[in-house]
Amino acid sequence: MPVQLVKRRNIALALLLVQAAPAGAQDLTAGLMACRSHSGAAARLACYDALPLQAAIRRFQGAGSQVTPSFDITAPTLLQFESMDAIMVIYLLDASGEVVQNLHQAGAGTGSFLMAQPGRYRLQINASGGWRISLEAP
Numbered sequence: 001m002p003v004q005l006v007k008r009r010n011i012a013l014a015l016l017l018v019q020a021a022p023a024g025a026q027d028l029t030a031g032l033m034a035c036r037s038h039s040g041a042a043a044r045l046a047c048y049d050a051l052p053l054q055a056a057i058r059r060f061q062g063a064g065s066q067v068t069p070s071f072d073i074t075a076p077t078l079l080q081f082e083s084m085d086a087i088m089v090i091y092l093l094d095a096s097g098e099v100v101q102n103l104h105q106a107g108a109g110t111g112s113f114l115m116a117q118p119g120r121y122r123l124q125i126n127a128s129g130g131w132r133i134s135l136e137a138p
Contacts, residue, residue: 060133085127
């Protein structure tokens with residue numbers, strides 16, 4: 001089989017694997033793990049090349065009140081949030097549990113906050129309904 005045909009087939013396979021993954025599995029970590037599983041170098045590289053560049057660094061989703069596990073950021077990171085109900089309050093907490101920023105969303109809608117300082121953080125979410133939060137490269 002000609003090399004070009006093999007490369008095209010590997011690229012097509014890699015694209016299908018990335019696109020066929022369930023929505024929750026399309027974050028960067030899951031995509032990297034899927035690509036890592038390819039035994040052929042060409043297929044592995046094609047899979048890495050097909051990953052989205054602006055993938056979320058981390059995602060959280062829930063309803064009501066919750067405290068997320070700690071997470072680290074090493075560069076400015078955009079915290080994007082979405083409320084699906086009447087009210088949502090988010091406390092951005094530092095490693096010692098001190099409030100760094102207090103964020104509010106009245107009613108269903110979205111908002112964002114730029115986390116400029118590297119460090120270890122966690123989020124305390126108090127909401128009357130469902131919510132989604134993602135950490136992304138600005």
